[in-house]
Amino acid sequence: MTRTKTIRGNIKDTKEHVKKRDSINLELNHFDRMISLLGANSKKCSECKRLYTDVEDYFEVLKEKEYHLNRKDKKEGKVLTNTIMKHLHKEHNLFRQGHYMSIFIPLGTSVGLVVGLLFFGKIVLPTVLGLTLGLLIGVVLDATVKKYNRTI
Numbered sequence: 001m002t003r004t005k006t007i008r009g010n011i012k013d014t015k016e017h018v019k020k021r022d023s024i025n026l027e028l029n030h031f032d033r034m035i036s037l038l039g040a041n042s043k044k045c046s047e048c049k050r051l052y053t054d055v056e057d058y059f060e061v062l063k064e065k066e067y068h069l070n071r072k073d074k075k076e077g078k079v080l081t082n083t084i085m086k087h088l089h090k091e092h093n094l095f096r097q098g099h100y101m102s103i104f105i106p107l108g109t110s111v112g113l114v115v116g117l118l119f120f121g122k123i124v125l126p127t128v129l130g131l132t133l134g135l136l137i138g139v140v141l142d143a144t145v146k147k148y149n150r151t152i
């Protein structure tokens with residue numbers, strides 16, 4: 001069995017054994033994609049290679065513990081996901097799903113609020129418009145990233 005297959009098997013087992021809430025918190029669904037991306041980059045990038053091994057070790061440990069996760073395990077999983085996401089974004093120009101929405105919704109909302117307050121003396125409508133515009137921009141940009149297969 002290849003290393004990637006073993007990890008995927010372990011991720012699948014983890015999904016089946018932990019509580020649904022933990023599975024979502026640990027973003028287990030993301031790990032499949034992250035492993036492919038790390039594997040694909042690990043020939044050229046030493047950090048990807050290292051992170052790949054980290055993921056491998058992490059799921060091996062969970063397996064050994066028979067998926068009785070404690071707080072530290074959960075925290076480690078989160079830190080690992082964040083480290084990988086950051087690295088893939090910074091070094092390999094890949095984007096987390098909903099990346100632009102998470103930027104443009106708050107941005108649109110605050111611009112709407114400020115503009116509404118300063119120029120119209122109203123808050124609700126300009127804020128809602130700002131939010132909607134931010135959402136639209138976010139959706140379009142996220143769809144573009146997805147189209148070019150740059151999503152983590």
Ligand SMILES: [Zn+2]
Nearest residue numbers: 041045047048
């Ligand atoms: Zn890398």
